Amino acid sequence: MIPLEINNLVKKYGKFSAVDGISFDLKKGEIFGLLGPNGAGKTTTISIISTLEDATSGSVKVFGKNIKQEPVEVKRLLGIVPQEIISHGFFTVEEILKFQSGFYGIKNNKDWIDYVLDKLELSAYRNKQANHLSGGYKRRLLVAKALIHKPKLLILDEPTAGVDIDLRQKIWEFIKSLNEEGITILLTTHYLEEAERLCDRIGIISFGKILQIDKTQKLIENYTSRNITIYLKNPGTRITSKYIIKEDRDFIVFDVPGNVSISELINETSIDLSQIKDIKIREGSLEDAFRTILINNKT
Amino acid sequence: MIPFNTLLKKEITRFIKVAGQSLLTPLVTSFLYLLIFGIGIGEQIKTGDNTSYLVFLIPGLIMMGVLNNSFMNPSFSLMISKIYGDIEDLKTSPLTPTIIVWSMTLAATIRGLIVALVIFLVGQVFSILKFQQFIFPSHIFMLIFILSFAGMTFGLIGFSVGIFARSFEKLNVISQFIILPLTYLGGVFFSLSNLHPFWQFCSKLNPIFYYINAARYSFLNVSDTSITKTVFITFLFFIISYIIALISAHKASYKHL
Numbered sequence: 001m002i003p004l005e006i007n008n009l010v011k012k013y014g015k016f017s018a019v020d021g022i023s024f025d026l027k028k029g030e031i032f033g034l035l036g037p038n039g040a041g042k043t044t045t046i047s048i049i050s051t052l053e054d055a056t057s058g059s060v061k062v063f064g065k066n067i068k069q070e071p072v073e074v075k076r077l078l079g080i081v082p083q084e085i086i087s088h089g090f091f092t093v094e095e096i097l098k099f100q101s102g103f104y105g106i107k108n109n110k111d112w113i114d115y116v117l118d119k120l121e122l123s124a125y126r127n128k129q130a131n132h133l134s135g136g137y138k139r140r141l142l143v144a145k146a147l148i149h150k151p152k153l154l155i156l157d158e159p160t161a162g163v164d165i166d167l168r169q170k171i172w173e174f175i176k177s178l179n180e181e182g183i184t185i186l187l188t189t190h191y192l193e194e195a196e197r198l199c200d201r202i203g204i205i206s207f208g209k210i211l212q213i214d215k216t217q218k219l220i221e222n223y224t225s226r227n228i229t230i231y232l233k234n235p236g237t238r239i240t241s242k243y244i245i246k247e248d249r250d251f252i253v254f255d256v257p258g259n260v261s262i263s264e265l266i267n268e269t270s271i272d273l274s275q276i277k278d279i280k281i282r283e284g285s286l287e288d289a290f291r292t293i294l295i296n297n298k299t
Numbered sequence: 300m301i302p303f304n305t306l307l308k309k310e311i312t313r314f315i316k317v318a319g320q321s322l323l324t325p326l327v328t329s330f331l332y333l334l335i336f337g338i339g340i341g342e343q344i345k346t347g348d349n350t351s352y353l354v355f356l357i358p359g360l361i362m363m364g365v366l367n368n369s370f371m372n373p374s375f376s377l378m379i380s381k382i383y384g385d386i387e388d389l390k391t392s393p394l395t396p397t398i399i400v401w402s403m404t405l406a407a408t409i410r411g412l413i414v415a416l417v418i419f420l421v422g423q424v425f426s427i428l429k430f431q432q433f434i435f436p437s438h439i440f441m442l443i444f445i446l447s448f449a450g451m452t453f454g455l456i457g458f459s460v461g462i463f464a465r466s467f468e469k470l471n472v473i474s475q476f477i478i479l480p481l482t483y484l485g486g487v488f489f490s491l492s493n494l495h496p497f498w499q500f501c502s503k504l505n506p507i508f509y510y511i512n513a514a515r516y517s518f519l520n521v522s523d524t525s526i527t528k529t530v531f532i533t534f535l536f537f538i539i540s541y542i543i544a545l546i547s548a549h550k551a552s553y554k555h556l
Contacts, residue, residue, distance in 0.1 A: 050391045052553065072393040080391055082553060086384035091309075102305025104390035145388075227396040 020208035079151030224284020246276035310406030359487035383410030396548035407454025442517035
């Protein structure tokens with residue numbers, strides 16, 4: 001069963017299309033990153049999946065269930081961590097999680113609540129009013145709430161926005177461990193380095209349209225170049241190549257498409273291997289691919 | 300039933316956590332009303348059937364407390380949730396609009412009934428001090444019925460207003476400029492028999508008059524209008540409020556402010 005199927009989804013506010021006919025699927029057990037600049041339509045898409053917004057047209061199915069036809073069943077399968085930090089007036093951390101369990105029809109959820117609190121290092125704050133928690137702990141509480149009914153699909157809208165490096169790292173590790181336990185994950189983030197490390201596949205969205213969807217490594221290969229510096233034993237050796245971007249007496253810098261291998265480069269330049277003293281490679285990053293895709297789309 | 304019970308418990312817990320505002324305020328205001336109007340100037344006011352003004356006042360104050368508090372419970376709860384952002388939980392969790400409406404309405408009714416009990420006890424203290432006797436309702440089942448119905452109806456109205464209001468100011472407009480004047484004009488402090496026939500006619504167009512009249516009838520066995528008509532109108536008002544609340548629960552955006 002496909003965890004999430006989005007088909008030709010459109011959301012219009014008057015004449016403005018926040019989401020403009022996007023379609024994509026999530027594969028079971030993967031971490032999928034939906035990346036895009038501010039205002040690209042990521043949060044609107046997530047709001048539609050979470051039923052907070054109604055789509056103008058198109059369909060969303062979660063594990064085969066249509067959100068319009070079976071909203072209650074869909075909500076049981078979904079866990080959502082919203083982008084904005086939510087406060088919870090009068091209640092303690094534990095009360096909030098008990099209420100959240102009850103909303104999902106779970107009466108005695110103490111063991112799981114204890115486990116989630118422990119995993120998110122919230123146990124010491126269980127009797128503290130949520131209002132009095134720091135921003136980072138409030139964000140952990142949102143993750144705990146989203147997990148309280150053991151969802152099969154977890155959607156995280158910028159889960160690490162505004163948190164310090166240490167907590168960010170812990171949240172990513174926790175997300176990874178949840179994924180290893182079998183939860184399919186859709187996330188949005190502006191930390192592309194972390195998305196590169198974590199996501200199996202990436203979808204890039206801009207102005208409400210999906211520009212590219214592919215495996216993370218494939219996107220990097222197809223839309224970035226590798227920066228290869230070859231240090232020469234004999235300074236001044238003459239080498240010709242269409243990939244050269246900088247030449248010095250001791251070294252030559254090549255900008256090579258991500259899908260061109262080093263052996264292909266060496267063949268292309270006809271360098272004698274015995275002339276090579278050292279090689280340094282800077283691989284393209286997801287951030288480079290992201291920029292290239294957005295620039296290509298503008299032109 | 301678990302989602303229903305959970306939301307009900309959450310709403311009750313909320314008003315208990317702010318008991319100073321939700322329960323102590325009606326205690327103080329009813330005390331002041333009874334002291335100033337019931338004891339202070341009550342001797343100079345005629346009630347039409349020679350009932351002491353203090354005793355005449357108590358049922359009206361009880362009903363006023365129920366109407367205000369039942370209205371305020373869901374409306375303020377929803378407004379605060381919009382500010383905090385946790386209103387989204389109502390929409391993104393498997394709670395259905397029917398569950399949301401009924402659990403919030405029942406919590407509102409419970410708060411209204413607790414406030415009614417508080418005012419009733421304050422009234423007993425005044426009655427004992429002045430007349431050395433307790434006040435007992437003449438029609439206890441009618442009293443329970445009308446207070447519960449009033450609580451549910453105004454809980455439903457509070458829900459509909461709270462789910463669409465985008466600021467506390469708008470809530471206050473409804474509370475202070477519509478419900479409060481209608482409550483005062485509905486006969487909390489006077490009997491319709493003291494009014495000119497034209498104003499009697501106008502008062503009978505005010506639905507709140509029927510709740511106050513029914514509460515007074517339950518205590519004093521006197522009524523300014525037919526009890527059958529009162530029950531019919533309050534029931535009709537309940538049905539209309541329920542339909543509006545259910546439509547509101549379906550249509551509302553449940554969005555963070």
